[in-house]
Amino acid sequence: MLDRNHIARTGPMLFLKILSLMFALQLTFSVSAQTMADRCTGQDTPVERLLLQQATADSIIIKWRGEADSVCVGTRLELLHIDSTAVAEGNHKVARIEGLEADTKYYYSIGSGPTGKANHYFHTAPAPNSLPEDGNIRLWLLGDSGTAGEIDDEGVSEHPGEALMVKEGYYRFLRQQENYETADLVLLLGDNAYPSGTDQQWQHSFFNIYPEEIQTTTIVPTIGNHEMGMGPFDACPxxxxxxxxxxxxxxxVVIPIGGASMASDPMSYDSNGGGPDGTGMPYLDIFTLPSRGEAGGVPSGTEQYYSIDYGIVHIVSLDSQLSVQDPDQLDAMAQWLQDDLIENSLAWTVVIFHHPPYSKGHNHDSDLEDREIWMREKINPIIDEYGVDVVYGGHAHSYERSWYLNGHYGNSESFDSTQxxxxDASGNPAYGQ
Structure with missing residues (x-):
């Protein structure tokens, strides 16, 4: 929870790696608010994959798959009056609604019906550099959560019910809190569709598991290794x-497995080990991400990494999967990150990427794996220099959190807590809370 008591930090920062089911240019039409005398006259239409993207203080993107080609929104459930036409983007429809009020709840109807549904709503972001009316911003982190996509050749789940059970545990935890509030944003930390990030696996592991959440809460994703499909893997070790x-x-003995791709080009996506599909990553079709600075921050020119502003929080999503494989792309991402953080003046800065720079987790070791090393050596110095508060990652399939760190870019043997x-006051390394 990010609250008004926070003071921006410029010293050591906290890295967290979370395995948790709990914790291209976009082409859209824009519309502005009309008068309340206007009323939408279409018909509410059932669709699939209803998804919210890029919530700002005065706009939002609503995305879906289905026949409907318009959406209507309004602050009153029974009187929707802001109508927007959608356009096709890949296999989905996209509508950007503009001219909205900050920190406001809106209902919507896909198909532009005159009335909305109680579970079809969104909140716009707070005004820039301010908190919402309730006084805090809550983030829900979902990393390596795509187990419901792992289905064998006979259609049987390899992890039956696990994702839903953890989601239910998250809501039980919320209900036990004195002030029960749901998340303002959902941050995806990568590997959210196992084993190879196909469109069907996204359906099983994401859209089927979180349908209510993603149609009411804005999604902020990052790319994991399993989003990039299959790649060659030496099984002998x-x-x-x-x-x-x-x-x-x-x-x-090299075999193709999900998550082993070493490609730097999203068009090299291989869903089944037979070579590139030729259609690119489903991730980049499913999500519409702000490559042009549409949601705040410096334009990145790519949907593989980007930033957004949400009230007092600046969130940066980096690409530790594809961009790190090519030295020129890694340099470009590092330069963009530096430029973006220089321009940022918000109280909180949160960075997400999949591969943790510090990890001795269940099945990954940041001393040995290239992506973790590249991110630690190339990206961490920028993160340290420009006052990032916290970094969240995934990948290692265990919960880990660091001390407040600064200036450590080598392997674990080179770590010296005094440097x-x-x-803390006792002279021990301090954990973040």
Missing amino acids: FSELLGGIPGCDAGP HAEL
Whole structure:
């Protein structure tokens, strides 16, 4: 929870890696608010994949899949009056509604009916550099949550009910709080559709699991390795664990598996190990992301990484999967990050990317894996220099949190708490709260 008591930090910062089911240019038409004398005259139409994107203080994107080609919104459920035409974007429809009031609840109807539904609503962001009326901003973090997409050849789930159980646990926790409030934003930390980020796997692991949440709360995603499909993988180091793999005595046995892509081009996306599909990453079709600074921040020129402003919070989503594979792309992302953070003056700065720069998690080690090393060496110095408050990541399938760190860009053996961590009153490394 980000509240009015926060003071921007410019010293050591906190890195968190979370495995949690809890915790291209976009072409759109824009419309402005009309008078209350106008009333939408269409018909509310059932659609699939209803999704909110890019909420600002005066605009929002509503996205869906289906026949409807318009949306109507209004502050009164029974009297919707702001009508917008949508356009096709890939396999979805997209409508951007502008001219809205800050920190305001709006209802909407897909198909531009004159009345809305009680569970079809959104809140615009607070005015720039301010808090919402309730006094705080809540973020829900979902990392490595795509297990419902893992279905065998017979259609049987490999992780039956797990995602829903954790979601239900999240809501139980909320109900136990004195002031029960749902999230203002949902941040996806990558690997939200296992095993290879296909459109169907996104349906099973995301749209089917969180239908109510994504039609009422803005989604802010980042790219994980499983979003980029399948890639070549040497199975021999895991031969004993897998009960023996024929051929390993003669050399590497390379097989295609989900999450192993080393490509830097999203058009290299391979859904089944047979080579590039030619259609690009489903992730970039499903989400409409602000490459031109539409939601605040410096334009990135790509949907692979971007930033948004939400009240007093600046959120940066970086690409630790594709852009890091190419030195020129990594340099470009690092330069953009520096430019973006220089321009940012909000009280809180939050950065998300998938591969944690510091991790000794369940199945990944940041001392050994290239992406974690590249992010730590190239990106962390910029994060330290420009006062980022907290970094969230995923990937390692365990919950980890760092001390407040500054200036540590080597492996774990080079870490010295007296040099690289903020110390508490007892002289011990301080944890963030």
